[in-house]
Amino acid sequence: xxxxxxxxxxxxxxxxxxxxxxxxxxxxxxxxxxxxxxxxxxxxxxxxxxxxxxxxxxxxxxxxxxxxxxxxxxxxxxxxxxxxxxxxxxxxxxxxxxxxxxxxxxxxxxxxxxxxxxxxxxxxxxxxxxxxxxxxxxxxxxxxxxxxxxxxxxxxxxxxxxxxxxxxxxxxxxxxxxxxxxxxxxxxxxxxxxxxxxxxxxxxxxxxxxxxxxxxxxxxxxxxxxxxxxxxxxxxxxxxxxxxxxxxxxxxxxxxxxxxxxxxxxxxxxxxxxxxxxxxxxxxxxxxxxxxxxxxxxxxxxxxxxxxxxxxxxxxxxxxxxxxxxxxxxxxxxxxxxxxxxxxxxxxxxxxxxxxxxxxxx
Amino acid sequence: xxxxxxxxxxxxxxxxxxxxxxxxxxxxxxxxxxxxxxxxxxxxxxxxxxxxxxxxxxxxxxxxxxxxxxxxxxxxxxxxxxxxxxxxxxxxxxxxxxxxxxxxxxxxxxxxxxxxxxxxxxxxxxxxxxxxxxxxxxxxxxxxxxxxxxxxxxxxxxxxxxxxxxxxxxxxxxxxxxxxxxxxxxxxxxxxxxxxxxxxxxxxxxxxxxxxxxxxxxxxxxxxxxxxxxxxxxxxxxxxxxxxxxxxxxxxxxxxxxxxxxxxxxxxxxxxxxxxxxxxxxxxxxxxxxxxxxxxxxxxxxxxxxxxxxxxxxxxxxxxxxxxxxxxxxxxxxxxxxxxxxxxxxxxxxxxxxxxxxxxxx
Numbered sequence: 001x002x003x004x005x006x007x008x009x010x011x012x013x014x015x016x017x018x019x020x021x022x023x024x025x026x027x028x029x030x031x032x033x034x035x036x037x038x039x040x041x042x043x044x045x046x047x048x049x050x051x052x053x054x055x056x057x058x059x060x061x062x063x064x065x066x067x068x069x070x071x072x073x074x075x076x077x078x079x080x081x082x083x084x085x086x087x088x089x090x091x092x093x094x095x096x097x098x099x100x101x102x103x104x105x106x107x108x109x110x111x112x113x114x115x116x117x118x119x120x121x122x123x124x125x126x127x128x129x130x131x132x133x134x135x136x137x138x139x140x141x142x143x144x145x146x147x148x149x150x151x152x153x154x155x156x157x158x159x160x161x162x163x164x165x166x167x168x169x170x171x172x173x174x175x176x177x178x179x180x181x182x183x184x185x186x187x188x189x190x191x192x193x194x195x196x197x198x199x200x201x202x203x204x205x206x207x208x209x210x211x212x213x214x215x216x217x218x219x220x221x222x223x224x225x226x227x228x229x230x231x232x233x234x235x236x237x238x239x240x241x242x243x244x245x246x247x248x249x250x251x252x253x254x255x256x257x258x259x260x261x262x263x264x265x266x267x268x269x270x271x272x273x274x275x276x277x278x279x280x281x282x283x284x285x286x287x288x289x290x291x292x293x294x295x296x297x298x299x300x301x302x303x304x305x306x307x308x309x310x311x312x313x314x315x316x317x318x319x320x321x322x323x324x325x326x327x328x329x330x331x332x333x334x335x336x337x338x339x340x341x342x343x344x345x346x347x348x349x350x351x352x353x354x355x356x357x358x359x360x361x362x
Numbered sequence: 363x364x365x366x367x368x369x370x371x372x373x374x375x376x377x378x379x380x381x382x383x384x385x386x387x388x389x390x391x392x393x394x395x396x397x398x399x400x401x402x403x404x405x406x407x408x409x410x411x412x413x414x415x416x417x418x419x420x421x422x423x424x425x426x427x428x429x430x431x432x433x434x435x436x437x438x439x440x441x442x443x444x445x446x447x448x449x450x451x452x453x454x455x456x457x458x459x460x461x462x463x464x465x466x467x468x469x470x471x472x473x474x475x476x477x478x479x480x481x482x483x484x485x486x487x488x489x490x491x492x493x494x495x496x497x498x499x500x501x502x503x504x505x506x507x508x509x510x511x512x513x514x515x516x517x518x519x520x521x522x523x524x525x526x527x528x529x530x531x532x533x534x535x536x537x538x539x540x541x542x543x544x545x546x547x548x549x550x551x552x553x554x555x556x557x558x559x560x561x562x563x564x565x566x567x568x569x570x571x572x573x574x575x576x577x578x579x580x581x582x583x584x585x586x587x588x589x590x591x592x593x594x595x596x597x598x599x600x601x602x603x604x605x606x607x608x609x610x611x612x613x614x615x616x617x618x619x620x621x622x623x624x625x626x627x628x629x630x631x632x633x634x635x636x637x638x639x640x641x642x643x644x645x646x647x648x649x650x651x652x653x654x655x656x657x658x659x660x661x662x663x664x665x666x667x668x669x670x671x672x673x674x675x676x677x678x679x680x681x682x683x684x685x686x687x688x689x690x691x692x693x694x695x696x697x698x699x700x701x702x703x704x705x706x707x708x709x710x711x712x713x714x715x716x717x718x719x720x721x722x723x724x
Binding site: 220253277 | 553554555608609638642
């Protein structure tokens with residue numbers, strides 16, 4: 001596949017000096033980080049969208065690490081974006097700060113880490129977006145960056161779904177896929193849950209202030225990301241306040257809803273939520289060596305779906321089933337366990353890609 | 363506790379003859395049902411509501427079976443009502459038709475079956491309603507009907523919560539409690555789920571057509587009543603329809619929402635939903651012999667909460683854990699298993715009430 005692309009990349013090579021850190025009178029030892037190349041850019045391409053036809057779209061990416069290092073593409077849930085980890089150039093915390101950065105599992109001194117903002121995440125594309133379209137958008141970004149081969153595609157949640165699509169459509173340029181809490185299909189129950197979230201947005205949109213519906217949709221989504229076990233630990237019984245019953249989790253949910261509406265457009269939420277529900281891929285189309293990570297308590301992507309995925313894949317497959325009270329959000333919360341999975345996957349990608357593939361084909 | 367009451371009861375003694383049933387030319391054998399006394403009535407009482415103070419309310423009840431039979435009080439979820447089973451007098455299907463009726467587990471030829479419309483279910487009481495208030499309302503109905511002692515209180519979901527409150531507050535007049543899919547507390551996660559349902563109603567109420575929000579709330583509730591396993595069996599993948607993604611369960615959910623809004627007022631839904639979240643009862647307050655029924659797949663009342671209830675009760679306790687793909691709705695769908703539970707509970711109430719209570723106290 002070829003894309004008409006007009007890449008524009010901004011390079012920022014760690015312009016700020018590392019500050020020394022002092023506590024009281026005693027200077028602390030500070031690790032001197034190697035200078036990490038960080039850059040952001042965007043490209044405008046015409047993508048043949050599966051349901052919406054050819055569209056000219058702008059894709060925004062961020063890279064961390066030198067061009068000579070093995071490339072790792074990282075993709076999270078529909079709320080995630082191109083800024084996975086902070087750097088001297090882009091100092092705000094990334095969405096996967098625990099895993100991405102110097103000395104972490106995804107280390108930009110050892111890998112060239114690339115991520116992008118989801119197609120549709122800026123709210124300008126009000127059209128049906130298939131997860132396969134996202135995979136093609138990833139390929140377009142890689143083309144623009146002259147990355148012919150990806151050492152690993154690491155996807156979580158929606159990112160895992162897109163990673164599977166990438167492996168199915170562009171597997172020839174991928175060494176290893178890591179699919180965490182995302183499968184080859186959207187579960188019908190989870191789809192129903194998301195459809196009702198979209199209805200909340202639509203209900204809110206009937207009014208002047210559409211953020212009200214979007215906040216409710218996000219709050220509903222939060223319930224699907226977490227578990228009853230966590231809520232039982234965190235929240236007490238309901239109370240009567242001003243003649244209404246207020247349950248203990250409402251302050252937390254209010255916070256989640258308000259935060260989300262400041263950074264997400266209703267159109268982007270609707271279209272990316274829909275996109276999850278379009279995931280429907282035959283695992284046998286994939287022969288890329290894959291690590292499938294499932295979470296026992298995930299209420300959105302049941303373990304059974306991850307196991308069915310693993311059984312259907314044609315390449316060498318490693319399955320990790322984690323146990324976490326954070327359910328679907330384990331990829332964000334279980335930092336040590338996820339780091340171990342990522343480290344092992346990158347090692348396997350580096351050392352045993354070809355032999356494993358042969359073994360699986362036998 | 364005494365209530366100022368003004369009972370008015372309408373008796374209807376099976377006025378219509380039983381029709382013979384023919385299929386083609388061959389007359390089928392028809393069981394001749396004994397004449398079953400069926401009656402409806404209402405009473406106006408002043409109830410001291412726990413949060414809202416004294417209120418004059420109208421309670422509407424229905425009875426099936428002769429006054430000389432052992433009384434069984436039946437209570438379902440917040441959508442249930444006084445018409446549990448059909449009779450010649452009141453021919454429309456009751457909400458628990460599978461269990462209540464001549465020849466069924468709750469047989470009005472052997473028991474005097476009583477039920478009522480939940481306090482607040484007519485939408486006229488826009489105030490905080492505690493499950494304990496419902497228990498007092500049940501006691502007022504029993505007073506009006508001159509039922510001093512209840513052979514069994516059979517409660518499902520919210521009805522089980524109210525049954526536990528009845529046992530704690532009026533245990534002296536109760537032989538046995540059956541608590542199906544309802545516990546001594548509202549689970550904090552389930553409460554959060556309900557709080558968001560109430561927000562959907564509130565969001566809808568900001569518009570002219572408040573049924574829109576109520577329909578969404580009901581659809582969200584349906585997801586909490588059922589299971590992913592059932593949805594996986596029933597519903598296929600999503601489709602793109604007119605430029606939007608429509609998931610396979612949406613037709614079903616549309617039907618559920620539309621049906622609900624024709625028979626439920628938003629105020630009634632809000633106040634009864636709130637009431638569930640106020641459930642907070644110390645099981646040790648209850649020494650009535652009790653059958654606790656939990657469903658392994660119940661996502662609203664986790665099995666753990668039912669087991670904690672059973673462990674905390676002071677009276678003789680039987681625990682039944684069912685497995686059902688219908689989750690919380692098992693009490694409506696698993697007809698044979700529930701019938702067996704009810705039959706056994708009524709036998710135990712009849713034969714071993716005192717010995718069991720003594721044994722448990724030892």
